[in-house]
Amino acid sequence: MPFMVNEIDVLVFEEAYLRQLAEDYVSEIGIRSHFLNLDQIRSKRKRLDAYKELTEKDFIFLLNQDGLHIQMLLKTALCIKVDFCSPQIQYRLAKGGGKSQMIAKALGLKSVFRPRVIDATAGLGKDAFVLASLGCFVQMYERNPLIQLLLKDGMRRARQSHDSKPNSELKEALERMKLKPSDVVEVFNQGITQFDVLYLDPMFPHPDSRSLVKKDMQLLQSLIGADSDASDVFKKAQSSGIARIVVKRPKSAPYLMDKKPDHSFVGKRNRFDIYHSTA
Template sequence: MSDFSPCTVAVSWLLPELEQPARALATHLQLPLQSADTTTAELLLQVGSDGLSLQATAAGAPGAVRVDFVEGALAHRRQFGGGTGQMVARAVGLRGALRPRVLDATAGLGRDAFVLAALGCEVILIERQPVIAALLADGLQRAEQAGGEVAGIAARMHLLQGDAIELMANWSGPIPEVIHLDPMFPHRDKSALVKKEMRLFRPLAGDDLDAPALLAAALQLASHRVAVKRPRKAPAIDGPPPSAQLSGQSSRYDIYGKKKL
């Protein structure tokens, strides 16, 4: 958790016929319902014909963010991303036919989880921020409805909404062999997409100041390893030192091995 003041969020609709689904979503998330032209909220969770999107309302705000596993950047990465040579795949331990059970305890928009599921892993995702979880659930639903390869990938992704530390402490399902963590940190990536998402998500979710407790809970639960994504030059999370590291241009993985996969 963090000590920041969360921004205000409301649910809205982009077409008149979608007001009723927006009303149901607002009730489910316990958020106010506001029309886009009269809103006083800083962020709008918008129900549109192509799914949910999150839009800032301030003048000069970036465009809306949505989860899309079917087209765009993730479709390109699925087809041309480098397979098991990608850093996240190496950090989790994919090699040969080995596909460990993975828990992504800081799911966000589900990109890393999608890459792992596309490579054949069963992935459980945890997202504690309800609005981000709603975007992710909507993206998964649309992927399932798309059919074909993408639907098969989405079928290997299972979303839980809640606090990862509590859920891991009270885990009752199959023990994940690997836990993937990507606590919120100040991204220095120059891409417009990352800037846009961070401008929306940081006021919404804040920084993960409980990262040491998150790491401790992951180390307690994972049977084989924990892989933690960090800025390339950032210190490791407080706790035991990592047993290995993988470094990329802007980020790295601290790997905490418990036993060999």
């Protein structure tokens, strides 16, 4: 696939009870699984060495009691997973400003209006989860099979978390999120009339400003590279008749396709460019 720069060929699981889940996951993407008992290996460096012996690639999937991760095996050894219950997300839900936060304003949330959203670039699902927690129905598109698996596992753990400690807000947010494991261009063939907004947050290359990019995005950039075809989605969305398109960009990045938006919201790191329908 042209958009996958690096790939992963092994899923390492660290607890015997995770074997079935590991098998289910590897069968979805056609890689191998490997049980590695790391009880005796406490140091992070030695663990990385143990993973490196299993692959020539720069990344592995790591499945343990905390969920499914993508672990980078390069010097920075970043590790990511989808976690809707993380303290950062919970903080954002509690203190992020609700429908007054920038993403909510950009998508047009009002006290009685909750748009139905196509999240064209679901990634780690953070934006989708915030929007769903604010009451939007969000149809998430993710085309990269590796990221799809992370999202699926994040949703599994979030549901489990509700089962063991009931949380109606979490449950309702999850019910409003639907993952479509495909390229978003499919939505244009199926019809888009039931949606109010298309939200586009493509990977953007940050060659000189690594420190400005969050760790999880650094890892995604190394794994996936830039989404250089975002303008194709943008063009299709513009002629689809959808009422509103919102494009998230780094604060000082040029407009997508150099097209001046009708309006922008500018934050510390990012900018949300809003385009109203011309079709």
